[in-house]
Amino acid sequence: MILRTSCLLLFISASLAQADVASSVKAILAVGREGQGNEEASVAWRELVKAGPEGLLAIVEGAGKGNVVADNWLRMAATVIADEALEAKKPLPVAELESFLRDTHHASSARSIAFDVIQHADQAKANAIEPTLISDPAQELRRGAVQRLIVAGKEKADAKDEAAAKSTYQAALDAARDEDQVKVIAEALTKLGVEVDLPRHFGFITKWNVIGPFDNAQRAGFDAVYPPEKEIKLDAKYAGKGAEVAWQPFETKHEYGKLDFNKPLTMLKDATAYAVSTFDSTTDREAEIRLGCKNGWKVWLNGELLFGRDEYHRGAQMDQYTLKCRLKKGANTILVKCCQNEQKEQWTVEWEFQLRVCDAAGTAILASNP
Amino acid sequence: MTHKVSSISKAAFVSGLLAMAEPACVWASDWPQFRGPNSAAYLAGAQMPAAPKVEWSAELPGRGLSSPIIVGDRVYVTASSGPKQERLHVIAFSAKDGSKVWERHLRATGRTMSHGKTCVAAPTPCSDGKRVVALWSSNDLAAFDLEGNLLWVRGLTVDYANASNSLGMSSSPIIVGETVVTVIENDSESYTLGIDVTTGRNLWKLERPKAANWSSPIVWQPDAESAPVAVLQCKDGLMGVDPATGSRLWEYKDGASTMSSSVVANGVIYAASKGITAIQPAKTGGDPAQIWRSEQMNAATGSPVVMGDKVYIINSAGVLAVADAKTGERGWKLRLKGPFSGSPVGAGNLLAAVGEKGLLQIVDVTAPEGAVVGSLDFKDELAEKELILCTPSLSGGKIFVRSDRKLWKVGG
Numbered sequence: 001m002i003l004r005t006s007c008l009l010l011f012i013s014a015s016l017a018q019a020d021v022a023s024s025v026k027a028i029l030a031v032g033r034e035g036q037g038n039e040e041a042s043v044a045w046r047e048l049v050k051a052g053p054e055g056l057l058a059i060v061e062g063a064g065k066g067n068v069v070a071d072n073w074l075r076m077a078a079t080v081i082a083d084e085a086l087e088a089k090k091p092l093p094v095a096e097l098e099s100f101l102r103d104t105h106h107a108s109s110a111r112s113i114a115f116d117v118i119q120h121a122d123q124a125k126a127n128a129i130e131p132t133l134i135s136d137p138a139q140e141l142r143r144g145a146v147q148r149l150i151v152a153g154k155e156k157a158d159a160k161d162e163a164a165a166k167s168t169y170q171a172a173l174d175a176a177r178d179e180d181q182v183k184v185i186a187e188a189l190t191k192l193g194v195e196v197d198l199p200r201h202f203g204f205i206t207k208w209n210v211i212g213p214f215d216n217a218q219r220a221g222f223d224a225v226y227p228p229e230k231e232i233k234l235d236a237k238y239a240g241k242g243a244e245v246a247w248q249p250f251e252t253k254h255e256y257g258k259l260d261f262n263k264p265l266t267m268l269k270d271a272t273a274y275a276v277s278t279f280d281s282t283t284d285r286e287a288e289i290r291l292g293c294k295n296g297w298k299v300w301l302n303g304e305l306l307f308g309r310d311e312y313h314r315g316a317q318m319d320q321y322t323l324k325c326r327l328k329k330g331a332n333t334i335l336v337k338c339c340q341n342e343q344k345e346q347w348t349v350e351w352e353f354q355l356r357v358c359d360a361a362g363t364a365i366l367a368s369n370p
Numbered sequence: 371m372t373h374k375v376s377s378i379s380k381a382a383f384v385s386g387l388l389a390m391a392e393p394a395c396v397w398a399s400d401w402p403q404f405r406g407p408n409s410a411a412y413l414a415g416a417q418m419p420a421a422p423k424v425e426w427s428a429e430l431p432g433r434g435l436s437s438p439i440i441v442g443d444r445v446y447v448t449a450s451s452g453p454k455q456e457r458l459h460v461i462a463f464s465a466k467d468g469s470k471v472w473e474r475h476l477r478a479t480g481r482t483m484s485h486g487k488t489c490v491a492a493p494t495p496c497s498d499g500k501r502v503v504a505l506w507s508s509n510d511l512a513a514f515d516l517e518g519n520l521l522w523v524r525g526l527t528v529d530y531a532n533a534s535n536s537l538g539m540s541s542s543p544i545i546v547g548e549t550v551v552t553v554i555e556n557d558s559e560s561y562t563l564g565i566d567v568t569t570g571r572n573l574w575k576l577e578r579p580k581a582a583n584w585s586s587p588i589v590w591q592p593d594a595e596s597a598p599v600a601v602l603q604c605k606d607g608l609m610g611v612d613p614a615t616g617s618r619l620w621e622y623k624d625g626a627s628t629m630s631s632s633v634v635a636n637g638v639i640y641a642a643s644k645g646i647t648a649i650q651p652a653k654t655g656g657d658p659a660q661i662w663r664s665e666q667m668n669a670a671t672g673s674p675v676v677m678g679d680k681v682y683i684i685n686s687a688g689v690l691a692v693a694d695a696k697t698g699e700r701g702w703k704l705r706l707k708g709p710f711s712g713s714p715v716g717a718g719n720l721l722a723a724v725g726e727k728g729l730l731q732i733v734d735v736t737a738p739e740g741a742v743v744g745s746l747d748f749k750d751e752l753a754e755k756e757l758i759l760c761t762p763s764l765s766g767g768k769i770f771v772r773s774d775r776k777l778w779k780v781g782g
Contacts (some may be wrong), residue, residue: 040572051518067528069523069524073523076520079475080520214404310558311557320483
């Protein structure tokens with residue numbers, strides 16, 4: 001009788017604890033813009049940490065179900081619990097976290113937290129898991145596995161085992177999604193006589209129609225609505241900056257897909273130009289348009305403005321901006337507006353952008369039209 | 371400009387005044403923010419080692435040019451790591467022996483791109499003696515209690531999607547009363563926020579000129595009886611605002627640096643404007659009167675420091691220059707071994723400056739022409755191409771310096 005009562009109390013206690021953890025996670029997932037819900041989340045965060053390792057899996061499972069700020073609340077709860085458990089020599093649910101990590105249906109951010117905790121708790125286990133993440137849908141989880149292949153490829157190249165080096169580097173390239181890793185791999189493969197098609201690997205759009213210049217004096221062109229924002233008619237002509245302008249085809253040969261407006265339109269200042277491309281998608285699907293640009297820019301997909309930014313010459317890099325979007329099956333129109341300002345310094349000559357279409361892991365989505 | 375003047379902000383203002391009356395919550399030897407107490411970069415009655423020696427060093431998990439801050443017996447440092455500097459760290463060390471007390475990890479929710487010389491851990495954290503508030507260039511802002519418990523976290527680029535600078539941000543927040551003043555000024559969505567230090571929610575949001583701005587806010591308080599005024603700096607000049615409401619109180623419109631920050635001493639603001647322009651805002655309101663201007667006192671990226679009756683700057687040639695704080699009359703010049711990115715700091719009659727290549731130099735500013743009386747070279751501990759870009763911090767007669775990989779406590 002006593003045993004039955006004790007078991008019942010334990011069961012009730014565990015159920016209550018689980019309910020508390022669930023309500024605390026819920027409070028954190030409710031954090032909104034401008035700190036809304038912070039007070040409740042702060043209380044909930046302490047409750048979660050207090051609950052300890054028993055609540056860890058529920059915390060990890062919560063990630064990706066709110067916004068990215070909520071993920072930071074949950075990440076810090078999970079890692080603090082892991083730190084405290086390790087210090088107190090308490091066990092952590094590493095096996096359950098590994099199962100969670102391996103289920104790619106879960107959100108990438110949640111799986112990333114799971115892997116972080118595993119690394120905290122059991123580095124040997126993490127080392128064993130890492131190579132198996134080579135094709136993971138989470139871009140950051142692939143990275144370690146790719147790095148191992150880069151190291152292995154170099155070892156084979158140093159040992160003059162060219163065939164093995166080529167195949168290892170090729171496997172690394174197939175999995176790599178980060179620019180820095182792809183650069184290293186592409187250089188190594190090129191040295192080994194293997195041609196690497198970087199625009200195809202990344203999914204850069206290289207074939208465009210461009211038009212311009214329109215005015216951008218006093219940087220007013222960024223907000224001005226020129227004809228390409230109202231209609232896309234490739235055979236139309238419009239009044240541009242000082243002359244009539246018309247669309248013209250332009251294909252970039254840049255290995256990282258940069259479209260340099262200085263080439264078709266000559267080096268201009270105070271100028272606005274547009275580039276348009278048709279992207280045929282085989283299906284309706286979620287996608288990302290990723291852009292690098294150091295000029296003022298706007299991007300539309302099928303007439304819908306995705307984002308714009310009026311910053312000039314502070315720097316550009318690949319995947320500088322990620323624009324989440326939905327491709328429709330068939331033809332999609334991608335329109336880019338690119339504004340050059342008045343600056344005359346040598347480092348303000350660039351009037352260019354690079355744009356690719358990919359999934360959330362950075363894997364290229366290639367258009368079905370050539 | 372949007373204001374949210376509510377009973378909450380009024381209460382915050384009152385408690386802010388109470389906090390000003392209770393300085394004991396910040397220890398006397400604390401260095402709670404960028405350039406220390408009151409952003410003055412100077413501890414009048416304190417000591418600094420003239421013959422510096424490393425007491426301990428600690429490994430850091432990532433890059434950073436933010437200064438360490440010291441609260442009680444702990445040193446708090448921020449860092450950023452990962453292929454895109456997307457991993458953000460706050461670490462608490464024991465000031466006594468450099469052992470790690472706790473570390474917290476976030477992921478950047480805003481853009482992490484920056485010029486290669488700087489990085490995401492550029493802004494210095496701040497503390498009111500009860501909390502540590504950390505900001506990164508990605509506009510992630512987080513508050514912890516001193517034991518590392520998360521109090522709140524914000525992603526300011528999540529809230530304001532076009533707020534970023536592709537060269538990187540570096541303005542360091544300050545806590546005035548109950549308000550965290552956070553400058554997020556850039557070429558696009560440019561603003562300064564007053565954030566409730568207890569809840570992390572906006573008290574006010576001030577639209578600001580669309581121009582990149584790396585300078586940090588400071589506090590001006592005409593006298594002990596008056597309420598503190600937050601002073602914001604941008605290319606157009608300086609503006610005093612009520613930290614509780616964000617209301618404009620006065621404005622100096624003759625332009626200012628977007629890199630060097632200004633400094634306050636004895637109620638005078640030494641504005642980083644056309645060299646140094648000493649200005650005196652009126653206690654009762656009204657725009658500031660100019661006391662003097664010296665265009666030759668032109669700091670590079672660092673900020674000025676006032677020590678006693680003199681103001682000091684380090685120019686782009688690495689020359690430490692001095693001017694009289696009352697008149698602007700220039701005094702001696704002393705060439706140091708630069709270049710410098712960080713600002714000089716002072717204690718007693720000694721000034722410390724650490725060059726990018728890792729040479730910490732101690733200057734006796736009371737020597738007739740100024741004299742380097744001690745130095746410590748960190749270069750052998752730096753990796754290839756690693757630089758020291760931080761402003762040193764002072765506490766308990768020690769100097770704290772960090773690089774991209776290490777934190778040092780320097781005694782002597």
